[in-house]
Amino acid sequence: MIEIKNVIKRFENGVEVLGGISVQIPERKRTVLFGPSGCGKTTLLRILAGLETATAGEISFPASYKISFMFQRDSLFDPVCVFENIAYGIDQRTLCRDRLTKRVHSLAALVGVESILMQKTESLSGGQRQRVSLARALMKEPDLLLIDEGFNSLDRKTKNELIDKLIQLQEEKKFTLLYVTHDIQEARRIGQNFIEFKKEEATD
Numbered sequence: 001m002i003e004i005k006n007v008i009k010r011f012e013n014g015v016e017v018l019g020g021i022s023v024q025i026p027e028r029k030r031t032v033l034f035g036p037s038g039c040g041k042t043t044l045l046r047i048l049a050g051l052e053t054a055t056a057g058e059i060s061f062p063a064s065y066k067i068s069f070m071f072q073r074d075s076l077f078d079p080v081c082v083f084e085n086i087a088y089g090i091d092q093r094t095l096c097r098d099r100l101t102k103r104v105h106s107l108a109a110l111v112g113v114e115s116i117l118m119q120k121t122e123s124l125s126g127g128q129r130q131r132v133s134l135a136r137a138l139m140k141e142p143d144l145l146l147i148d149e150g151f152n153s154l155d156r157k158t159k160n161e162l163i164d165k166l167i168q169l170q171e172e173k174k175f176t177l178l179y180v181t182h183d184i185q186e187a188r189r190i191g192q193n194f195i196e197f198k199k200e201e202a203t204d
């Protein structure tokens, strides 16, 4: 269980979000996080990812947890190709080049970017960038995968296809998924567990 207890985030400009929330996220399940715009969903994911620190409260999960994330604004490195972007962050001392190549190819096939592996990411469409970002996030074999409105640039049919693949992989690997979305259809498709932030936690 990932325990989030009494968490508050106060930014330097005085904006305060999360309102001391306490929630539990079951491990090895797919949890969907809902809530009004501005209530702090992205902020909570950034805290879990270690990109922000909470001003108050506690978050606990196993110290050995590997965490991957996929945010609305991707962090692809445009001067290099899709292959290198997917492989980014993998320690090549622990995984030989052959196995790394195999894993990149299999994930690229899963998300549908195998034919563009040698293209630089600067030339990709928004939807292709999201597919590459998902493959990169999965490459790390995370225990916890955080996705913040990750598939917004995709049309409904493609979105559903990719979501079904994500679900299939989550069923196989049993990582914990925390998924933020405003899209009710997407939420229903993905979620096994739902957390709704209340209005009081919003500042606007």
Ligand SMILES: Nc1ncnc2c1ncn2[C@@H]1O[C@H](COP(=O)(O)OP(=O)(O)OP(=O)(O)O)[C@@H](O)[C@H]1O
Pocket (backbone or CB within 6 Å): 011, 012, 013, 015, 017, 035, 036, 037, 038, 039, 040, 041, 042, 043, 044, 203, 204
């Ligand atoms: N680095 C920052 N400095 C100051 N304020 C910030 C910072 N990051 C976020 N905020 C503010 O905190 C509030 C919560 O933002 P956050 O992005 O976490 O909300 P959200 O629930 O994910 O919203 P949305 O559903 O619109 O994506 C917003 O008012 C935002 O402007």
